[in-house]
Amino acid sequence: MKKATIKDVARLAQVSISTVSNALNGVNVVKPQTKARVLKAAHQLNYSPNLMGRQLRSGQTNTIGVFTDSVAGPYFYQLIETISKTLADQHYGMSVTLANNHTALMNGLLGNTCDGAIIFDHRLDDRDLEHLAGQGIPVVMLDRPVSGEQLSSIVFDSFNESYLATQYLLQLGHRQLGYLAGYDHNRDNHERFAGFKQAILNAGLSLADTVVLKGLFEEKAAFQALQTYLATPTRQPVSAFLAGNDLSALGAIKAITAAGYKVPNDYSVIGFDDIEMASYFQPALTTVRNPITQQAQLAVKELVGLLTTKARGQQQVLPGKLIVRSSTAKFQN
Amino acid sequence: MKKATIKDVARLAQVSISTVSNALNGVNVVKPQTKARVLKAAHQLNYSPNLMGRQLRSGQTNTIGVFTDSVAGPYFYQLIETISKTLADQHYGMSVTLANNHTALMNGLLGNTCDGAIIFDHRLDDRDLEHLAGQGIPVVMLDRPVSGEQLSSIVFDSFNESYLATQYLLQLGHRQLGYLAGYDHNRDNHERFAGFKQAILNAGLSLADTVVLKGLFEEKAAFQALQTYLATPTRQPVSAFLAGNDLSALGAIKAITAAGYKVPNDYSVIGFDDIEMASYFQPALTTVRNPITQQAQLAVKELVGLLTTKARGQQQVLPGKLIVRSSTAKFQN
């Protein structure tokens, strides 16, 4: 009941293993008659090649690894699905690794189990990336801009998007704004917060009139943060919120509604991502749409480029788009 | 700039490759002094072993594969996270493959890239499983009950859960029920629908008073299905819905609310899964909680069991639990 190897097939078909290999891999030197014999034997033995052997010999795995520290949320699966599909078109396989810790992550990357990697993991620092580059493993980073010999990045223009979204709130007449922060060490969160602050400062307003709550990119945390905020009598007043992402925006709106206020009449709310739910939620969410599918496709294209040509890595920044729906309105008081 | 191999380390440390291997893998036959020399050389060359070589020789990968046809939704990432964590405790790695088609799936499984697999993929039929078993690849199925030589399954008791949930609606006085169906070929959907019907029949009621809408396990689809239903003047009346999962339950409630009705006053709604959002949604969702974490942990335990001992596979059924919250109420008319 052991797995059949190429030797078993060779024995059964009465040929050498090289002929089996050639027959099975479509090399056209083998006579149709013997090829048929090999195919029959392979089928009879339920033979399927051991990829370890093949990969060891050929030096490539035809697999690219996706390494991430979190698989939660709509962003992730949209990304993964597109990457998987795009890779399949190029005859590459995909393997997702959710690395629990830093060493596990690096070991996976360095173990030659994939030809290249797409990484969305905030734990990798520049030294790690240099290490990887030194080993000749092409990498496309999705969570921060970098470039190098075998290193590319494809990130969203979070600062500008946030700047523009905030500007939009200011245009609507809002003067006291709130920011619903995401994870501390997340670059997008950082950039979005920076764009938010810059827009306020550029409008000649003071950051002192600003409120920052912890939304943690989650619906639940945002819900609770706003619940607490709205229940505080001494709260710094605010008329509009920029949320770190859609999930937290939805949580915020639910808390606002639950507290008896109206969106957008009492509070305007803007999110980021334009997740599926955003458009048919009540009220439909004003949000910044990031081209996730495009990012995924570009990531694959870029990685395959690094893999096949010896081009130097580059960094690409994708612009988002403000989608105005019904969770924002003119300031009224 | 090529990757260093064990040979390079051996040359630099002036020892044989077997000594390098022994030193690096903690075999205690090597003299501390030479071990130090080897370690230093390895570090100096940034050496990390090629896993293909190791795995080819040792015949095992210390990796288990998770194969699935969809990575969307909260169920998936809760599952994945737990599997990953549990495996790490047992010193196994995890690799998730989103197989686009049937052959890709089987090839991945048969290529010896993992020691065993946890599968959540409705495209595998009995013949496939037999094929896998024939190749000695241990498998734990999560989407349907099976058992065999190297084959286990861990599934939820969907029929009974649904039966009990429906019974609960009947106890509340509802007599005309609706079912919000999930995917057609999904076993859980099938079982839940069956349990729903059985409960109605056992209560002496007729299925003719029943409505079935297509929720597709998604919030959006459910929203639209209910929107359409509520907008139909000639609709078959119903006072309570059993939804295929929480996502579709939420979509349904949103549509009901948007149409000007109240939950639970006008319509009771029950979901399945108890996703995070369910508890703080307004109204908090009555739902059936499936022990996803437990399923994931058991799956790993079972698979490692199949891998290490030669025990025969078994099938386990995990019971869910009805969590009563505020989306259900007594029938009132």
Added chain:
DNA sequence: CATAGTAATAAAAACGTTTTTATTTAGGGT
């Protein structure tokens, strides 16, 4: 001092492929 025994290291084999090189077979022209 010789030698058995042990500790340390080295050499060689093996895992299952692909690919390069070598050998055999077949076929056609003279």
Added chain:
DNA sequence: ACCCTAAATAAAAACGTTTTTATTACTATG
């Protein structure tokens, strides 16, 4: 019938490990 060439197949090498077996160097024992 013979030789040359081309076609087909076989043999061997290689990929990077681990593991088994062999060799060397050392220590202790008689």
